[in-house]
Amino acid sequence: MEILVSFASSLLGDGSRILCGSIYSKIRNFSKFRSNLDALEKEMEKLKTRKDDVEQQIETGDKQGKLPTAQVVRWLSEVNKMEADMNSMRTAMEDSTNNASGCCSNCGVRCKLSKQVVDKLNEVAQLLKDADFPAGIVIANHLPVPVEHIPGPSIEGQSTASKNLAMIMDCLWNDEFGRIGVWGMGGVGKTTLVKNLNNKLKSPSSVQPFSIIIWTTVSKDFDLKRVQLQLAERLKLTNVEESPERMAIRLYERFEKEKRFLLILDDVWDAIDLDLLGVPRPEIHKGSKIILTSRTKEVCAQMTTDVDIKVDVLNEEEAWQLFCQNAGKVAMAEPIKSVAVVVAKECCGLPLAIITVGASMRGKAKVELWHDALTALRRSEPIKGIEKKVFTPLKWSYDSLQDEHIKTCFLCCCLYPEDFSIxxxxxxxxxFAEGLLDEHQNYEELENRGMAIIESLMDSCLLDLGAQVDTVKMHDVVRDVAIWIACSMEDGSKSFIRSGIALKHWPENDLLKSSRRLSFVNNEMTKLPDWELQCSQATTLLLRGSRFLEKVPYSFLQGFQVLRVLDLSGSCIKSLPLSLLQLGELRALILSGCSDLKELPPLKGLGKLQILDCCGTRIKALPEGIENLTNLRQLDLSYTPHLKTIRAGALYRLSNLESLNMRRSGYWWGAKEKVEMGQAPFEELLHLERLIVLYIDLSIIPHSSSEDYITWIRRLRKFGVFVKDYGPGDNAIENSERAFIRPRHFVRRHLSLKNYNLSAVRQSWWLLINATSVDIYGCSYINLMLENLAMLSHTVGSFAGLKSLTIGKSKYGFQPGVGRGGSQFDLLPNLEHLYLYSLDFLESISDLGDFLGLRFSKLRLLEVIGCPRLKYLLPIGGSIQILEELKEIKLKSCEKLEEFFRYDASRQIMALDPVVPNLRMLELNKLPNLKTLCKENESWPSLEQLEILDCNLLRKLPLTIQRANNMKEIRGEQQWWSQLEWDDEYTKSSLQHYFTPIMVNPFVIALN
Structure with a gap:
């Protein structure tokens, strides 16, 4: 070969030697192609091994929060490119080998590949040389990842949790909310919810509003330094072995470098000082947010959250799905499924209980095991795994209650049956009767203290709202935990609870002897033991709801020497034994609803009795010796129609009486000149100096200008005075009273006038001016009464305390007499609720407003029903420009109503400004002539709920696309909805998903 090249070179001369050298190089590469290729493959193996080693160190460093150096990143990129080039070259060689034709072209390709092999061999050698990395492979990471994935179960498919998640997401985008509280009872899934929030924000499809999201768990035993270390680790701060004060400064400076951060503080038990922690306040670091989860709403308040979102339990369908996920296929198998469904329901939607109980039953294919578990759950007995995983975490909420009395108050709630609204x-x-509240406080103070305790328990998610107004109840799992605690106490406060289990016989159980509180509420016992029981420690005996119990044996009560509370309400007892008088420590005797009880034994010996409740009994007279109960503080004689005699002086001596309820008793109170000889007159009540709560029926309002009446009525904190409220067969009025429910603070000082001659009511202004709510129903001379009030205003001023006014069932108009006018100033400046019913002559509310000079500046709710001549509500302009506080309007059965407002040309505000800018709820029913709600192009920006039925001429709603997001629900007939007119189709389509069609039953309409 060399001879051949030399010969060719001599023939071509010096100018061609360079070309020959090139040809020589190519020939040499071609001749060494195989050996070079083998060498390249071996070097590539070394490079791959080194690459694997580098990547392994990078992975290890990543777990330590470290990053590869820039040199390493470039090196790996070059190695990856080299591997790709090698794969391309191998493919080309295979094609060259497989090409059997075209020898010249094949030889040319092989020469080219020979050159590439040599070049790659040199490049690989350089990459191996560069792989020493004297500065190291990884370095500390000073730039944290914006969002870290947090492992946790998904809430996908859970509509309740998804709704809460959407609410939190909305708050994150709303600049008004810097601090967001997420609260709920233990085990409800707050942590799971915010974990899903975090991971949703990490999703590639999510628009990321934050430069960094930091999650930290606080826990019950808050350790400032530990939480600071968690934050420092997430922010990649080094040298963290510093004092909490110095660390707070460093954290604050580091947070300030973030444009917008989101800090999630999970499981907060007490308020955290953000300054001590080292976190900038969201109100200062604009755009940043703090989310905290807690078991109590109180903690959210202490952390000054801008919005609080309560996490509730799952609905039944969601609970069953979650239960099956944890129990497995066995829960769906027959005959287990029917029992499994009930077991799942016993968890009452609490995710922690559902998961734990479901997991404990996983794989158990014997139906007997499921029945056994169900029995244990119903008895509030923790089955295997429940005590540690469910009961103990929930007990933490109980342990966190600061006051031992509050803890006991909480445990008393479990004495009532499951799902019982108390x-x-x-x-x-x-x-109070149990001695858990300060007996030195008066009735109002006790009520305030009790409400504060209830609020605290509700804020701790240990109590929920009950099914009825002014009731509370316990979540079933919380009740189970409370029973578990109450029945295992060793300090003499143990409870024996057998409530709501259809118990038919008194139990023979030694635990009765050592228990302080005995509860047999809502059972089916027909008789009690006729012997003396050994219950010497019992202070409470609850037998309420024993609907088959007719007798309390004499000897039965003899074993309860220290009994303080005896509750027999709702039983069928006809009398009480004289052994009752031996209960010298008795504080409360509750007999409400004992409809067969006609008399009580003499009560003289019960000197410590403070509460006597005879509501709904058939007693005909007050028990003998009641005047000696000088410690009696609360007496309830309401709904006792047979009680028609009260001896003069019988109540006068009850010097400590604070609350007297005689609503719907058979005794009508009247002035002393109007009652029979020997009966107690109304004036006797004025001498009860500690009385602050009173509910009575009057035959007539006492007419007096004496200061004694004024001083007395102002001393009362609550009163309900019902004047000629009912008579024989007056059921219609009783039913109408239940047609609406006023807010609690309005009924604190209530006056009801029904079927009463109002012509002389001027002489009773002392009662009117002190009422917060007044009902006038079926009364004559109402126009004369209004005139008198207008005239009286010049003497006594406005009725500023009145917040609720109801006028109903009147055939008389509000027109003043000849030569008389209305008030020159607003007589009801603080009126919030106005109810008008069955007023045959009312054409506009201004008829009433002109009489009393009303401006409606504080009006929040307006309800008008059955006013057949009503043409419009109010004139707008002049004295009424805007109804700024109005939140609800309810109109029904006003056949002639054509429009809401009649606009005066003198109206000063802009034509398109809404008359009701804050109206949230609108209910319209049976208004066949209603055509317009407001002026053309006027919108009501705050509307959230609409219900419109039988208003077929109403074609347009005051809604725009800009306000569609406020809407929560629209209800009405499908035909009406389809015929509505819109400014544009986009508005209608945006509101469409809020609409729910209502099927109207024509038979029901005919009845109405």
Missing amino acids: EVSELIRFW
């Missing part, structure tokens, strides 16, 4: 007043009364 009246708030009854609960507070029970706590």
